[in-house]
Amino acid sequence: MATRRRRTPDEAKRLILEAAGELLAAGGPAAVQVRAVAAAIGVSDAAVNHHFGNREQLLSALLRFGGAKLKSELHAALGTWTDGPADPAELVRVLSALYADGYAELALALHQSGWRDTGSGLLDEVVDHLHAQAQARCAAGGRTPPTREAVQLTVAALHQALALEPLFGGEFRRSVGLDAAARERVLDWWTETLRTTVAGTGAARAEQDR
Structure with missing residues (x-):
């Protein structure tokens, strides 16, 4: 036996x-x-x-488990950025996939029951990588890099949008006349928005002052 x-x-x-x-x-x-x-x-x-x-504690632990899983997947995605420019499409894909797997509904359900997330810094590593690459590439290309806060604001807005997508995305799109098929275009739009932020603006100040 x-x-x-x-x-x-x-x-x-x-x-x-x-x-x-x-x-x-x-x-x-x-x-x-x-x-x-x-x-x-x-x-x-x-x-x-x-x-x-009990079940409520299990659900809280599950949400933290999802956060740890997200950090692990993001870390793996960031590892691919060391060989070339940052690819925001992978960041958008990882975040979107997590919330589409039920974690958006879970976070809302726990929030409504009184649970509050006291943690922070889930996407700090992402912000650091994007900002560092923006500085390096802008310096090489003669552009003004975004501030760290500009990257933070863009990533925070992206995170908020993707977390709410499974719950309210369809309603928001219909409010402006978009159909369900526009979901992928919304994700593409966020990818381009991140790329635009990281790309910086204009010519570097040193060039402008010449």
Whole structure:
């Protein structure tokens, strides 16, 4: 008879959160029930509650899990920027995919229940990379680079738009006469907006003063 391997607490939590994430993507926050998560990985309801306390705490942990997953994917995307210019399209794709997998609905549901995110700096690494590359490329091309705050504001607006997209994107597009097919064009627009910000403006001041 095969010996059943005992999972470490960290491994058990990871498996529970991965199963909860799959349920979230398939059916939204309502699908993430303790019993369904337990059944997905072959443990008891009590085992799930042992690690997370109750469903609300499980949902909060799932949102943090999504944030950690996002940071990991963004870090991987940023790694590809070291070999060439930053490609905002990959940033837009990673952010859009996360929120499309149910995390937008989850964040709203938790917010309505009184939960508040006290963390910060989720996209600091993205801002740092974009700003550094903007400075280097603008210096080489004789343009005035954007300030760090300009990059921060653009990335913050992008993040807000993509987080709200699964919830209200269709309504906002219809308000100006756009149909559902315009969603991809909106993502393309955000990519070009980031590229425009990073590209800087005009000629460098030193050139203008000559």
